[in-house]
Amino acid sequence: MTESSVQPALWPAPYASGAVEATVTVPGSKSVTNRGLVLAALAAEPGWLRRPLRSRDTLLMAEALRAMGVGIEETVSSSSAAEGVPGSTGEAWRVIPAGLHGPTTVDVGNAGTVMRFLPPVATLADGPIHFDGDPRSYERPLHGVIDALRALGARIDDDNRGSLPLTVHGGGALDGGAVRIDASASSQFVSALLLSGPRFNQGVEVRHVGSALPSLPHIRMTVDMLRAVGAQVDEPETGGEPNVWRVSPSALLGRDLTVEPDLSNAQPFLAAALVTGGRVTVPDWPERTTQPGDALREIFTEMGGSCEFGLTSDGRGSLTFTGTGKIHGIDVDLSEVGELTPGIAAVAALADSPSTLRGVAHLRLHETDRLAALTKEINELGGDVTETADGLHIRPRPLHGGVFHTYEDHRMATAGSIIGLAVEGVEIENVGTTAKTLPDFPGMWAGMLAGTGA
Numbered sequence: 222m223t224e225s226s227v228q229p230a231l232w233p234a235p236y237a238s239g240a241v242e243a244t245v246t247v248p249g250s251k252s253v254t255n256r257g258l259v260l261a262a263l264a265a266e267p268g269w270l271r272r273p274l275r276s277r278d279t280l281l282m283a284e285a286l287r288a289m290g291v292g293i294e295e296t297v298s299s300s301s302a303a304e305g306v307p308g309s310t311g312e313a314w315r316v317i318p319a320g321l322h323g324p325t326t327v328d329v330g331n332a333g334t335v336m337r338f339l340p341p342v343a344t345l346a347d348g349p350i351h352f353d354g355d356p357r358s359y360e361r362p363l364h365g366v367i368d369a370l371r372a373l374g375a376r377i378d379d380d381n382r383g384s385l386p387l388t389v390h391g392g393g394a395l396d397g398g399a400v401r402i403d404a405s406a407s408s409q410f411v412s413a414l415l416l417s418g419p420r421f422n423q424g425v426e427v428r429h430v431g432s433a434l435p436s437l438p439h440i441r442m443t444v445d446m447l448r449a450v451g452a453q454v455d456e457p458e459t460g461g462e463p464n465v466w467r468v469s470p471s472a473l474l475g476r477d478l479t480v481e482p483d484l485s486n487a488q489p490f491l492a493a494a495l496v497t498g499g500r501v502t503v504p505d506w507p508e509r510t511t512q513p514g515d516a517l518r519e520i521f522t523e524m525g526g527s528c529e530f531g532l533t534s535d536g537r538g539s540l541t542f543t544g545t546g547k548i549h550g551i552d553v554d555l556s557e558v559g560e561l562t563p564g565i566a567a568v569a570a571l572a573d574s575p576s577t578l579r580g581v582a583h584l585r586l587h588e589t590d591r592l593a594a595l596t597k598e599i600n601e602l603g604g605d606v607t608e609t610a611d612g613l614h615i616r617p618r619p620l621h622g623g624v625f626h627t628y629e630d631h632r633m634a635t636a637g638s639i640i641g642l643a644v645e646g647v648e649i650e651n652v653g654t655t656a657k658t659l660p661d662f663p664g665m666w667a668g669m670l671a672g673t674g675a
Contacts, residue, residue: 252334253512258270265472291319327352362586378390396423408434412440438513485560488635491526491542494526529541559580559587587630
């Protein structure tokens with residue numbers, strides 16, 4: 222595993238004394254990379270992932286699949302437009318499917334995609350697969366996946382915790398069929414079952430029976446990627462039954478997939494344009510995508526900026542976001558794009574009017590309790606944030622410097638950095654946690670700020 226450069230325990234968040242003017246090439250999508258790895262590992266023939274994200278979460282996924290017998294060969298091209306970008310060089314991974322087997326142990330770190338997507342894969346292995354991870358991973362819910370797999374015929378030992386650590390006793394195949402789950406804690410419960418569903422003997426029918434389902438764009442991403450490798454999927458948005466997803470049993474095709482930039486990881490850079498009244502261009506922003514981060518175009522525009530599609534000097538499609546020097550509060554339902562909440566909260570703390578962020582109660586179960594963490598950290602800088610039943614209410618107040626704790630949560634680190642652009646003396650505790658999905662964030666941040674007087 223490659224690690225980002227060593228960072229100080231307290232990283233001084235750069236203060237911007239002028240407007241940001243920068244082009245920022247964002248590394249590949251973690252969500253696309255990890256789904257692509259799983260589908261390629263389950264395919265009937267080799268496939269390629271080009272410009273994958275190389276970060277802690279994606280390397281954990283790759284190492285876990287290797288441990289179960291999948292071949293993943295890494296190559297680097299000297300001609301890629303992404304060459305030199307941390308985490309997304311001219312790299313390509315050739316994934317060679319093989320018979321899955323145990324015994325082995327999988328380290329999930331604190332990666333939701335690894336801890337939830339791979340137990341269904343492990344049911345197809347011959348032998349036991351043990352899953353363990355960081356201390357926080359023990360607190361994150363897995364009951365939706367565990368209970369569903371048991372109902373579909375799997376044998377899993379978890380001491381009835383509904384969480385890690387656990388062992389999947391793979392039998393080389395799984396019957397599959399229909400299952401009812403409550404996925405209100407995480408849409409990943411649905412995606413996990415759908416990704417492996419084509420390899421189950423009867424396919425899979427997943428019926429969500431709980432309250433509102435969060436992060437629907439991530440399920441759309443899963444469905445689109447399944448269809449791209451030849452799977453037949455019936456789902457609500459194309460005429461299927463509400464809250465029901467069906468995947469037929471079939472062989473999966475090996476594909477050549479180029480990974481899109483991670484639009485959620487573009488958030489702090491777009492926020493920098495909004496906060497400083499500057500302009501940031503992100504190359505390769507897709508005009509059509511299932512990534513939740515695409516919602517930033519509408520949200521940040523409502524908060525005071527503007528955006529347009531165009532071309533970079535080398536002819537690549539791009540999105541340019543421009544700030545006006547003013548930041549407005551917002552009342553917004555973020556239930557489908559909850560991962561954007563920390564960055565939006567940071568911008569809202571600097572706005573000229575209050576904001577209400579709704580529909581994100583499930584963030585209490587993410588890398589940390591993000592609602593409690595944002596409330597505490599912004600308030601300790603002089604802010605006025607209160608938790609609601611399903612979100613945050615933010616009343617802008619003059620902020621001051623201080624330590625912004627991250628709780629080993631990458632999006633907390635980038636949120637604190639956004640505030641630091643406008644507030645002198647903010648120090649980010651453990652900025653290195655950004656390596657989870659955004660390698661060398663401090664270096665990219667400094668590069669963006671070069672020439673602004675930061």
